[in-house]
Structures are given as structure tokens and as C-alpha cells.
Amino acid sequence: MALSIEHWHNRFTQQARWTQQIRQHLYQRFQLGQVRRVLDVGCGTGVLSAELLNWGPAEVHGVDIQPDHLQSAARHAPQAQFTLADAHHLPYSRRSFEVTLCHFVLLWVSDPAQMLSEMTRVTCSGGVLLALAEPDYGGYVAYPGELSELGCWQAEALQKQGANPYIGRSLRHLFREAGLRNIESGVLGGQWAASLTRQEWEMEWAVLESDLSHDPARLRQANEIKSLDARAQQLGDRILFVPTFYACGQVP
Numbered sequence: 001m002a003l004s005i006e007h008w009h010n011r012f013t014q015q016a017r018w019t020q021q022i023r024q025h026l027y028q029r030f031q032l033g034q035v036r037r038v039l040d041v042g043c044g045t046g047v048l049s050a051e052l053l054n055w056g057p058a059e060v061h062g063v064d065i066q067p068d069h070l071q072s073a074a075r076h077a078p079q080a081q082f083t084l085a086d087a088h089h090l091p092y093s094r095r096s097f098e099v100t101l102c103h104f105v106l107l108w109v110s111d112p113a114q115m116l117s118e119m120t121r122v123t124c125s126g127g128v129l130l131a132l133a134e135p136d137y138g139g140y141v142a143y144p145g146e147l148s149e150l151g152c153w154q155a156e157a158l159q160k161q162g163a164n165p166y167i168g169r170s171l172r173h174l175f176r177e178a179g180l181r182n183i184e185s186g187v188l189g190g191q192w193a194a195s196l197t198r199q200e201w202e203m204e205w206a207v208l209e210s211d212l213s214h215d216p217a218r219l220r221q222a223n224e225i226k227s228l229d230a231r232a233q234q235l236g237d238r239i240l241f242v243p244t245f246y247a248c249g250q251v252p
Contacts, residue, residue, distance in 0.1 A: 002210070003206060003207070003210050005068050005069070005071075005072050007203070007206060008044070008045060008069070008072075009044075009045040009047070009072055009076070010199075010203060011207060012044045012045055012047045013047050014200060015047075015103070015104055015133065016047045016048060016051070016103070018133070018244070019103065019132055019133045019188060019244070019246075021188075022132065022133075022186075022188055022246050023048075023051075023132055026130055026132070026246075026248060027055055030099060030128050030130075030248075032052070032055045032056070032057060032099060033055050033056035033057065034056075035057050035058075035098035035099055036057065036058045036059065036098055037057065037058065037059045037060075037061065037096060037097045037098060037099075038052055038057045038059070038060050038061070038097060038098065038099045038100070038101070039061045039063065039090075039092070039096070039097040039099070039100045039101070039119075039122065039123075040060065040061065040062040040063070040080075040101060040102075040103075041063055041087050041090070041100060041101065041102040041105060041115070041119060042063070042064055042065075042087055042102050042103070042104075042105030042108070042109075043062030043063060043064050043069070043070075043073055043082065044064060044066075044069050044073065045069050045072040045073050045076060046062060046072065046073025046074070046075075046076040046077040046080065046082070047076070048101070048103055048132075049062045049073060049076075049077040049080045049082075050076050050077035050080070052080075053077055053079050053080060057099075059081065060077070060079070060080040060081070061080065061081045061082070061083070061097070062077070062080055062081070062082045062083070063082070063083045063084075063085045063087065063090060063091075064082070064084070064085075065084070065085065065086050065087070067084055070082045070083075070084055087102075087105065087109055087115045087118065087119075088109065088110070088111055088114045088115055088118060089118065090118045090119070090121070090122050092122040093122070094121055094122065095122070095123065095124045095125065095127075096122045096123075096124075097122055097123050097124065097127065098123070098124050098127045098128070099123070099127060099128050099129075099130065100119045100122060100123045100127070100128075100129050100130070101129070101130035101132060102115075102119070102130070102131055102132065103132040103133050104133050104134065104135070106131060106134050106164075106167055106171075106174070107134055107135060107158070107163050107164050107165065107167045108162075108163050110162065112164070112167065112174055113174060113177055113178070116129070116131075116174055116175065116177075116178040117178055119178075120178050120179060120180065120251055123251045124251065125251055125252065126250060126251065127250070127251050128248060128249070128250055128251075129175070129178075129180060129248065129249050129250075129251065130246075130247075130248050131171055131175070131245075131246060131248075132246050133188065133244050133245075133246060134167050134168045134171055134244065134245050134246075135165065135167070135168050135242045135245075136165070136166050136167065136168030136169050136242070136243045136244070136245060137151050137152075137154065137155040137158070137165040137166060137242055138165075138166045138169070138243075139242070139243040140152075140155075140240075140241070140242055140243075141239060141240075141241040142239060142240050142241070143232070143237065143238065143239040144228060144232055144237070144238075146225055146228055147225065147228070147229055147232070147238075147240060149221070149225070150208065150222065150225070150229075150240070151240075151242070153208075153212060153218050153221070153222060154208060154211055154212075156218075157211035157212050157214070157215070157218075158211065160214065168187075168243060168244060168245035169245065171185050171245045171246070171247040172185040172247060174247075175247050175249045178249070179251075180249030180250060180251065180252075181249060181250050181251075181252055182249060182250045183247060183248070183249040184247065184248050184249070185245060185246065185247040185248075186245065186246055186247075187243050187244065187245055187246075188243075188244045188245075188246065190241045192238075192239060195233055195234075195236050195238065196233060196238075201229075201230070201233055204240075205226065205229075208222060209222070209223075
């Protein structure tokens with residue numbers, strides 16, 4: 001079950017809301033508004049690229065391997081410069097950017113160490129690499145407890161798609177292996193002051209159902225507990241938490 005580009009843009013926007021606090025902290029810490037060039041690797045539909053333009057770098061560049069995502073990105077961030085390319089082989093010369101970042105991307109690539117090596121190569125000496133969000137389904141927390149199966153099933157589905165659903169815990173190691181210095185890593189917090197909107201809840205289920213669509217038996221099992229999830233959502237009891245890690249480091 002393929003999802004539309006509009007759905008993916010809404011999903012990327014939702015993910016950006018989850019990580020807004022840590023992004024603002026890191027953008028301020030590394031004085032993003034004063035840098036010359038920033039690269040958004042795996043930029044998707046341009047959600048973060050559009051945000052970066054508002055922070056004031058002279059140039060914002062984005063790269064992605066999906067042509068339809070880049071077409072959408074060009075509409076949402078028309079002042080940015082976008083390039084179709086594989087993150088394992090970035091089409092930029094050495095030391096081209098002061099800040100290079102990614103957001104929910106490393107889990108999807110076949111060789112995250114190679115991607116980070118490329119990000120390091122194109123970043124200036126003294127510049128900064130930011131991995132703003134990478135999940136780890138090994139710490140999945142759910143309430144009611146019956147929903148915990150969803151985390152296991154989604155992790156299985158991600159692995160079958162070639163993703164690494166446990167990459168979050170390895171971020172610090174990957175940054176060290178890339179030769180970065182002054183590495184900081186951490187886990188994003190979770191707050192549940194209000195329930196998801198109906199649209200947000202349906203969006204989460206659309207992604208889950210898409211992930212499980214290759215396995216009809218699993219999809220039927222998931223749909224059996226969908227009503228339980230909906231009820232928990234209505235009551236305000238629902239908790240679904242995937243530990244999401246971030247890391248930052250400087251190029252020597």
C-alpha cells in the first residue's frame with residue numbers, strides 16, 4: 001500500500017514537531033544563523049530545509065534519493081538548492097558546508113558509517129554534524145500493554161524493508177568511528193499533555209499499515225487491536241513511545 005507524497009509530507013511535518021525542541025537548542029548552540037552553508041541530507045519533502053531558511057544561513061542545500069520528494073521540497077522551500085543523489089556518495093567537494101545534518105535518515109541507509117563519512121568529508125574543519133533523530137524500537141513502551149506488539153511488528157517490518165530499527169543506540173559509536181570530536185548524544189523526551197488529533201492518529205496507523213502490508217497475517221493482527229488503540233486514544237490513556245536518539249559532533 002503506497003502512501004501519497006502529501007501523506008509523506010504530513011508525516012515528515014509530524015516528525016519535525018516531535019523533535020522541535022532539540023533542533024532549536026542545537027541551532028542556537030551552534031549559531032546556525034551565522035553560518036554560510038548548511039546541508040540537509042535525506043531532506044525528504046523539505047520540511048527541515050524550509051525551517052533552516054528561516055534561521056538565516058546564507059545557503060541551504062538539500063539532497064535526497066527520491067525524485068518525487070525533491071519535487072515537493074522545491075515547492076516547500078523554493079529558496080533552497082536541491083540535488084538528487086545517494087547519501088553514500090554526496091556530490092559536493094571537501095569542506096563545502098559549516099553544518100551538515102540529517103533527521104530520521106540513518107536508519108534507512110544500507111551503510112550508515114559510509115553516509116557519516118561522506119557528511120564528515122563535505123563539512124569544514126571545525127564544522128558540525130547533527131543527527132537530529134534516529135529511533136530505537138528496542139525500548140518501545142506502550143499502554144495499554146496489548147499495544148506493545150505493535151512495536152515488535154513495526155521493527156520486523158522495518159528490517160524487512162532494509163532499515164535498522166535499533167540504530168539509535170549506536171549513534172555515539174558511529175560518530176566516534178567517523179572521527180568526530182566533542183561528541184554529545186542523548187534521548188529525546190516524551191510528553192503527553194494532550195491526545196493526538198484524529199488526523200495524527202490516522203497518520204500513524206496509515207504508516208503502520210503500509211509497513212505491514214506485505215504480511216497479511218500481521219496486518220490482520222494489527223487491525224484487531226486498532227479499536228483498542230482508538231479507545232485508549234479517546235480516553236487519553238494511550239502511550240506509545242519509541243526512544244529517539246540525537247547526536248552532534250565536530251569535524252577535526
